[in-house]
Amino acid sequence: MESISYQRFPKIKIRELKDDYCKFELRETDASMANALRRVMIAEVPTIAIDLVEIEVNSSVLNDEFIAHRLGLIPLTSERAMGMRFSRDCDACDGDGQCEYCSVEFHLRARAVTDQTLDVTSKDLISSDPSVVPVDFADTSGSGGFETPEQRGIIIVKLRRGQELRLRAIARKGIGKDHAKWSPAATVTFMYEPEIHITEDLMETLSLEEKRAWVESSPTKVFDIDPNTQQVMVVDPEAYTYDEEVIKKAEAMGKPGLVEIHAKEDSFIFTVESTGAIKASQLVINAIEVLKQKLDAVRLTEDTMEADDFGELGAHMRGG
Amino acid sequence: SLTLHMEHGIHTDQSAATFSIENEDHTLANAIRFTLNQDPRVSFAGYSIPHPSDARVNIRVQTTGLPEGDPARDVLKDACQNLMGMCQHVRDTFDKAVEDFKKTKAVDAMDIEY
Numbered sequence: 001m002e003s004i005s006y007q008r009f010p011k012i013k014i015r016e017l018k019d020d021y022c023k024f025e026l027r028e029t030d031a032s033m034a035n036a037l038r039r040v041m042i043a044e045v046p047t048i049a050i051d052l053v054e055i056e057v058n059s060s061v062l063n064d065e066f067i068a069h070r071l072g073l074i075p076l077t078s079e080r081a082m083g084m085r086f087s088r089d090c091d092a093c094d095g096d097g098q099c100e101y102c103s104v105e106f107h108l109r110a111r112a113v114t115d116q117t118l119d120v121t122s123k124d125l126i127s128s129d130p131s132v133v134p135v136d137f138a139d140t141s142g143s144g145g146f147e148t149p150e151q152r153g154i155i156i157v158k159l160r161r162g163q164e165l166r167l168r169a170i171a172r173k174g175i176g177k178d179h180a181k182w183s184p185a186a187t188v189t190f191m192y193e194p195e196i197h198i199t200e201d202l203m204e205t206l207s208l209e210e211k212r213a214w215v216e217s218s219p220t221k222v223f224d225i226d227p228n229t230q231q232v233m234v235v236d237p238e239a240y241t242y243d244e245e246v247i248k249k250a251e252a253m254g255k256p257g258l259v260e261i262h263a264k265e266d267s268f269i270f271t272v273e274s275t276g277a278i279k280a281s282q283l284v285i286n287a288i289e290v291l292k293q294k295l296d297a298v299r300l301t302e303d304t305m306e307a308d309d310f311g312e313l314g315a316h317m318r319g320g
Numbered sequence: 321s322l323t324l325h326m327e328h329g330i331h332t333d334q335s336a337a338t339f340s341i342e343n344e345d346h347t348l349a350n351a352i353r354f355t356l357n358q359d360p361r362v363s364f365a366g367y368s369i370p371h372p373s374d375a376r377v378n379i380r381v382q383t384t385g386l387p388e389g390d391p392a393r394d395v396l397k398d399a400c401q402n403l404m405g406m407c408q409h410v411r412d413t414f415d416k417a418v419e420d421f422k423k424t425k426a427v428d429a430m431d432i433e434y
Contacts, residue, residue, distance in 0.1 A: 008358075008406065012413045014421040024417065026410075032354040033406065039347040281418050288411045292404050294348050298341060299400035 015269075020186075022272045022280035025193070034190050034268045040287040041188045043176040044294075047078035047277045048104060048132055050181075051087075052097075052170040059163045060120075070156050071169055072181045074122050075135040075275040076104075082286055084173045098170055104132045106169040112159035120165055121153035132171065135276035184283055186273040192263035194240045196222070202258050203232055210253060217249035238269065334391030336364075336382040342375065349377040355399040355406075356381060361390055 010029035016022065026034060053068040060067070085102045093099030105128040112118035122134035138151045157165065176183030206214065208225075211232050215223045220239040223232055223246070240261065250258035274280045341348070349367040356365035356379075364382035381392040 010406065010410050010413065012410065012417045014417045017418065017421050017425075024414075029406070029410070030354050032350040033403075033410075036347050036351040037410075044347070281414075284414060285411060288407050288414070291347075291351075292407045294344070295352075295400045295404045295407070298344075298348070298352075299397050299404070 017281060019279055020274045020276050022270075022284065024270050024272075024284075026190070026268045026270055028266055029268075030266065031268075034270070036291060037284070037287055038188050038190060038270075040291050041272065041283055042183055042185045044290050045184050045278070045283060045286045046081045046084075046173050046175050046290075047182050047184045048076050048081050048084070048171050048173055049179075050074065050076070050106065050169045051172040051174065054168045055166075056168070057164050057166040060157045060159055060165055061163075062157050067157055067165070067167075071125075071167075072179070074125070074154055074156075075184075075277045076127075076132050076171055077135055078132065078184065078277040079282075080129075080131055081173050081278075082289070086174070087172045097172065102172065104129045104171045106171060107167065108156075108169070109166050110159060111164040112161050115161055118159040119152065120156045120159060122156065123153035124156075125169070137276065184274055184277045186275050188270070188272050190268045190270045191238070192242075192265070193267035193269055194237050194242070195262055195264055196234050196237050196240065197260040198232060198234070199258055199260070202255055206253075206255070214246065214249055214253065214258070218246045219243060222246070333385070334393070335385035335389050337380075337392040339379045339381070339396060341377050341379065344377045345369065345375060346377075349379060351403055352379060352396070352399055355403045356395070358402075359395060359399060361395055 008028055008030075010033075011027045012024055013027075014022070014024045050068075050071045053064075053071055055064050055067070058064055058067065062070075087093075087097030087102045090097065090099060090102035092101045093103075097103060098105070106125050108120070108125050110118060110120045110124055123136075125134050127133045134153065136153075159165065174182035176185075203211070208230055211225055211230075215225060215232060218240075220236075220241055222234065222236055222240045224235040225231070226233055242263070244261075246259055247261070250256060270284075272280045272283060274283050278286065346369070349369075353365055353367045356362050361383050362381060363384050364380065367377055367379045369377050379396070381396055383389055383392055383395055
């Protein structure tokens with residue numbers, strides 16, 4: 001039987017796009033879809049991170065597991081991740097999850113020989129696969145020969161003369177749900193787009209001083225007074241954080257209904273910041289693919305077990 | 321995996337069912353619930369999470385069950401399909417938006433050179 005599809009067709013407009021930052025508008029869709037995208041971006045888009053560390057020599061001041069933990073948190077460029085298999089699903093390797101199809105091998109050798117403290121950084125991690133390397137945070141515009149902190153890479157440990165660190169590490173594919181080291185997102189947020197409407201006739205009854213006081217009452221700069229016309233205008237509606245200070249101030253001044261602000265229910269402004277493991281725009285695309293895969297898995301499940309014994313489900317069903 | 325729980329004792333009536341899905345959470349369930357509510361054949365759609373420590377979600381679907389009524393299972397599958405279609409549309413729209421943005425940026429860069 002053919003079902004009428006009430007599918008909506010969302011619209012997207014990109015505001016800003018950098019390698020690790022993307023701001024875009026998503027319209028004509030529901031909050032549940034926007035939230036699903038946000039949750040998938042944070043917890044279910046796969047990346048690659050170090051998961052197994054074999055330490056040969058460690059005479060540094062940090063103990064082995066401390067260093068292993070830090071290595072896991074280093075972001076690795078994970079373009080390969082979507083096409084890679086999880087180690088547990090890999091049938092090519094003989095069970096130890098270290099074959100070339102499901103993992104990437106790293107090694108690190110550092111020894112401090114001079115009197116100067118040696119900083120062991122993520123740049124010292126040598127990969128067996130040139131497409132999976134620690135993220136380089138260097139500013140591409142260059143800084144004229146100075147080695148700024150960002151260009152040195154993430155410091156893992158510092159060594160004194162005579163101290164040595166030698167290890168072998170295996171990086172695997174994983175998702176943020178299992179461990180936060182695999183989350184490709186630094187922050188992902190979305191806000192409702194506000195619709196601000198000033199009641200002009202009420203606004204006319206305010207003196208310039210009152211207008212100034214009211215504009216000042218907002219913690220963020222949403223309104224301003226036009227220097228020429230002395231009118232209050234909306235200068236940045238998206239700076240509004242849904243605190244209702246201006247509304248409270250209007251009521252305190254005896255002018256309730258001076259401004260009407262409500263959130264457009266189907267208009268969202270997404271801000272996506274990535275750790276560098278995946279490009280921000282690629283992160284959004286991967287999130288959509290992962291969501292589709294999850295839906296496919298539900299849709300195609302053939303072996304539905306029919307049961308009228310509810311078990312643990314029972315309490316929920318009976319209202320317990 | 322998907323476990324289908326029918327109303328107790330009413331195995332012949334396929335119009336209402338509770339689906340218990342393992343290893344899922346609000347991410348999928350809320351999106352499916354919304355899509356189900358858009359379908360005119362659905363009289364009730366909701367989801368619950370029996371216990372936060374268990375990764376399991378129950379989705380309840382009740383259809384209008386008219387003589388030609390679709391079984392709840394098919395309605396759920398159609399909802400998944402519609403949602404997948406919307407995802408694909410979002411993806412295509414996003415790809416196009418990125419292309420358009422890069423084009424406008426290139427044009428702006430050219431203007432600055434003059």
